[in-house]
Amino acid sequence: MRLERGVVTYDALLVLSFGGPEGDADVMPFLENVTRGRGIPRERLLEVAEHYHHFGGVSPINGQVRALIDALERELRAHGITLPVYWGNRNWHPMLEDTVRRMKDDGVRRALALVTSAFGSYSGCRQYREDIERARASVGEGAPEIEKLRLYFDHPGFADAQIARVRDALGTIDGERARLLFTAHSIPMSMARTSPYEAQLRAMCELVARGVAHDTWELCWQSRSGPPQVPWLEPDVLDVLARLASEDRAQPVVVIPIGFTSDHMEVVWDLDHEAKARAGELGLRLVRAGTVGTHPAFVAAMRELVQEKLAAAPKRALTTLGNDHDPCAASCCPAPQRPSR
Known part of the structure; x- marks a missing residue:
């Protein structure tokens, strides 16, 4: 089902997250994805890898994203929103590029993207926008347009x-x-x-x-x-x-x-x-204290972000600090300068 706001049509929701390993064999490849191009010594990667091995190589993030998607799908249906929900990650499976390719194959033309990062920074906002455009370019002609939802730290x-x-x-x-x-x-x-x-x-x-x-x-x-x-x-x-x-x-x-x-x-x-x-x-x-996770108030807030785009629902925010990120300006949150060698 496609839902329209004026002439703009959205036909899917993409949940975009950081990703995490789900077994011991995944840990080093995952960490190499995270740190690629940053010059992090392998000794440091091995040290961090032990944190994951302490938990059987499983990061909790993927399981929690699955739980959020399940809760969000139920919340959307309860409010008459029948958009299919897709999931893609920056650093581990399901990788964003693979998800965008599947969306194209499924006939998705324009989607909204909900990022599991609430605050504005390069790594928490702009880099996800770059990830989206990189994935779309890789998929090529026919890749769906994907519009990132606004920052929600003050919802x-x-x-x-x-x-x-x-x-x-x-x-x-x-x-x-x-x-x-x-x-x-x-x-x-x-x-x-x-x-x-x-x-x-x-x-x-x-x-x-x-x-x-x-x-x-x-x-x-x-x-x-x-x-x-x-x-x-x-x-x-x-x-x-x-x-x-x-x-x-x-x-x-x-x-x-x-x-x-x-x-x-x-x-x-x-x-x-x-x-x-x-x-x-x-x-x-x-x-x-616990993270917001799948708390009903948080899940409802994510549904409201979608409704803002689908039906021109009012934007609810407790500060004005996110106004410059709806939509994000082309110059917002630039990548940090790497130290010269």
Whole structure:
């Protein structure tokens, strides 16, 4: 079924994600895809590979994307939207190029793309647009046009889902005394300076903290990579935990991975494994809030993004920080400059 907005017709929805390995044999090829052209030493890849092997080589992200697609299909049908939903990844199967080729073979002419990244940056927004165009060029004549949906970091449904996850975490401890520690994937300063990433994150941290009636919170960073001489956003979550322990070891900490929509390996390793172990060494009580995942408010928000395009439904946003990304300007979030050798 094709649904129209004026003269524009959409006949499919593409869910576009990062991808992850699903077995030990997938791990190194996956990591090589992720880091291609970045000059990452093989020793570092082997170190990161051990994180995946700790879980049988399986990243949780693909399973969670499948769950999101299932929930989204049901949500769309419940609101009379019968678009077929396709799935493609940047770094592992199903690869985006293969999915775009299948869409062409199925007769899809124009599709919407929902990216599982909420905030604006090169790697979280513009690079996905480049991925789409590269896949379309590879498929060639007849490849469907694909329009990326807007950033949704400030959609009320995203905020409501994150607030609910934090409330659940606070309910397991002395919530009134807990400190809120928001985390997001660190990025190079060269990327941060040319994107709204940090500003958008800070705005949403404040809204979520207010939603759970906490006046004080901190934003820190996790999962940095790359050469140590290249500056990235700081402070790191492990360093902040050490400082909090020195201030008041008896005060519990709720870590909130607001920069992630689902439990990537960076969440389950860097937070559930490393940060939890570090907190134990420091004598800190640490609880990790869940990612939005398939929370009904988040799934409904994703359906609303589709409806904005299909039926000129009103755009709901809690800030004005995403206005320049609907649609994205050609110059938005440029790729960071690689250090010269």
